[in-house]
Amino acid sequence: MRTYVARKLLTYALTFFVAVTIDWAIPRFMPGDPVQGLISRMQAQPGSAHALTGYYTKAFGLDVPAWKQYLNFWAALVHGDLGVSVWQYPRPVTDLIVEAAPYTLALLIPAILLSFFAGNKVGAMAARRKVLDNTVLPLGYVLTATPYMWLALVLAYVFGSVTRVLPISGAYSYSLQPGWTLDFALSFMRYWILPFASLFLVGFGGWAIGMRNMIIYELEADYAHYLEALGAPRRLIRRYAYRNALLPQITGLALALGAVLAGALVTEVVFNYPGVGSLVLTAIQNRDYFLLQGIFLCIIVGVLIANFIVDIAYVLIDPRTRIGMQGHQ
Amino acid sequence: MTTAPVGRVRHELIYVARHNTKLMIGAGFVLAMLVLALVGPFLTSQAPLAFGGDLQQAPSSAHWFGTTTNGQDVFSQFVYGLRASFIVGTLGGGLAALIGMLVGFVAGYRGGIIDEILTMLTNVVLVIPTLAVLITIAAYVTTRGFVTEAIFIGATSWPWAARAVRAQTFSLVSREFVDVARLSGRRSWKIIATEIAPNMSSYLLMMFILLFGGAILIGATLDFIGLGPSNAISLGLMMNNAVLWSALLLGTWWWFIPPGLGIVAIVGGLYVMNVGLDEVFNPRLREM
Numbered sequence: 001m002r003t004y005v006a007r008k009l010l011t012y013a014l015t016f017f018v019a020v021t022i023d024w025a026i027p028r029f030m031p032g033d034p035v036q037g038l039i040s041r042m043q044a045q046p047g048s049a050h051a052l053t054g055y056y057t058k059a060f061g062l063d064v065p066a067w068k069q070y071l072n073f074w075a076a077l078v079h080g081d082l083g084v085s086v087w088q089y090p091r092p093v094t095d096l097i098v099e100a101a102p103y104t105l106a107l108l109i110p111a112i113l114l115s116f117f118a119g120n121k122v123g124a125m126a127a128r129r130k131v132l133d134n135t136v137l138p139l140g141y142v143l144t145a146t147p148y149m150w151l152a153l154v155l156a157y158v159f160g161s162v163t164r165v166l167p168i169s170g171a172y173s174y175s176l177q178p179g180w181t182l183d184f185a186l187s188f189m190r191y192w193i194l195p196f197a198s199l200f201l202v203g204f205g206g207w208a209i210g211m212r213n214m215i216i217y218e219l220e221a222d223y224a225h226y227l228e229a230l231g232a233p234r235r236l237i238r239r240y241a242y243r244n245a246l247l248p249q250i251t252g253l254a255l256a257l258g259a260v261l262a263g264a265l266v267t268e269v270v271f272n273y274p275g276v277g278s279l280v281l282t283a284i285q286n287r288d289y290f291l292l293q294g295i296f297l298c299i300i301v302g303v304l305i306a307n308f309i310v311d312i313a314y315v316l317i318d319p320r321t322r323i324g325m326q327g328h329q
Numbered sequence: 330m331t332t333a334p335v336g337r338v339r340h341e342l343i344y345v346a347r348h349n350t351k352l353m354i355g356a357g358f359v360l361a362m363l364v365l366a367l368v369g370p371f372l373t374s375q376a377p378l379a380f381g382g383d384l385q386q387a388p389s390s391a392h393w394f395g396t397t398t399n400g401q402d403v404f405s406q407f408v409y410g411l412r413a414s415f416i417v418g419t420l421g422g423g424l425a426a427l428i429g430m431l432v433g434f435v436a437g438y439r440g441g442i443i444d445e446i447l448t449m450l451t452n453v454v455l456v457i458p459t460l461a462v463l464i465t466i467a468a469y470v471t472t473r474g475f476v477t478e479a480i481f482i483g484a485t486s487w488p489w490a491a492r493a494v495r496a497q498t499f500s501l502v503s504r505e506f507v508d509v510a511r512l513s514g515r516r517s518w519k520i521i522a523t524e525i526a527p528n529m530s531s532y533l534l535m536m537f538i539l540l541f542g543g544a545i546l547i548g549a550t551l552d553f554i555g556l557g558p559s560n561a562i563s564l565g566l567m568m569n570n571a572v573l574w575s576a577l578l579l580g581t582w583w584w585f586i587p588p589g590l591g592i593v594a595i596v597g598g599l600y601v602m603n604v605g606l607d608e609v610f611n612p613r614l615r616e617m
Binding site: 011012014015018019022023026027138141142144145146147148149150151153154156157160161162168209213220255257258259261262265266269270280281283284285287289292293295296299300303304307 | 449452453455456457458459460461462464465466468469489542546547549550553554555556565568571572577578580582585586588589592593595596597598599600601604607613
């Protein structure tokens, strides 16, 4: 148990180190100069362009040797300083991300958890049950093969453009100011439903299929046949199968985090939702590399934390590790 | 066992495969899209990026899938986009399968410190969210093509395949026939190629199918946020353009419905095919 957690932590530390290094290296070793891009966007006079180049190079710390830049990068990172946005100069990147992150999390966390629980339950019910299987399976495959942005587009078109039941742009009515008021909460909920549904449905399909296939494997395992031979009720056998099948599903949850996150980013773009996804799009369009870098780091940290939570959940749920902790294998 | 049953087993596999509805339906969808991608460009007179005179037309006999706000032919874009998806899927999925097999075989066959290092590397790449890296890299590359995109995708989406291959290799390495092959003094890579890989060929095939579908989805996502290839069309780019030109508000559904449907048909077809293949190779899973 302790070595398991230690190993995981070592992996995550290494991952963080590699990610920070990649994040630092990409803009510096890629063709194209962010400072030049910034200045050409300003369309400044030739003379002032030269002065500006010097100014920005200094401002972004690009005028020292590469190894020093790397150390400075880490030093700034430790202090939570991700640099200054080019798009909204001189606002710090951290500010912009902190503003956007709650919206993304409000979509992601409920979507991940609810689709995982609902998908697993429905998938387990469908396994080896003809009628349910024949409906859940095709539906699940269609959903899990659907690109997030397309489902978002279809939902927005059906519920927004055609029937006009739900709003499809933004996170709350423009007449309101964000705050802890009932009006704002209600408005927020209405704008939240469709992006949430896009994320939920794609995930739901994947989990339902995964669980359905897992249960079939488990029902063919020796212990299931043995229980059957003993005359155990089917419900009991299925319950054992479910508990065994849940473990690989939890491992799958850790693996799926990156994909769901990508889904959230593009879903936000479709719904113009003011989260990290829309921020990524703005950063790309405005060639705001520092913002993009900052977002990359925050995503890495978020995924690492989520991975660790899943690891802990795995240890808590797997009875074998629990027994191991009590000291008798 | 004599050699006769091998032939019979292969025969039986083909029989089971042809009678597996999931495999046939899935393969049918994928093949239909492939044929459309190959033949489609000959059925349309307008180039995918050319601007015609008909603006924002609903589907008709002149424009089967309608036209965009700028007068581009949606059917033409769709069939060329399908081509792009198959290219990205084949190259990206193929590269990911290659790297995954290389890392998995070496780690599983060698074991020891090499395995420790490769497993650590795999786990690190596994945790880093692929799309975040791809976005950052793609944003810096000014001229992008499908091949670069596929290479980026392949280079980042191999870890789970490597893990799967490694686990399978581990279970095969301790078998007698591998020991015999080792005693005969053959080179390691030859043993992997002739003794280990063939014994998990069904597994490798299914792995490639999943990587192929995954690469198509990642490619579409990248294209959708505007990091797709420049001066070309793809299914993701079509959706990107539809959103940029507010197809939702204008109600031009024919602009964004076909590209997504195309992706669902290919990727969904691949996934269903995979379950079918699983049942063909693993008799325990077949419906009773």
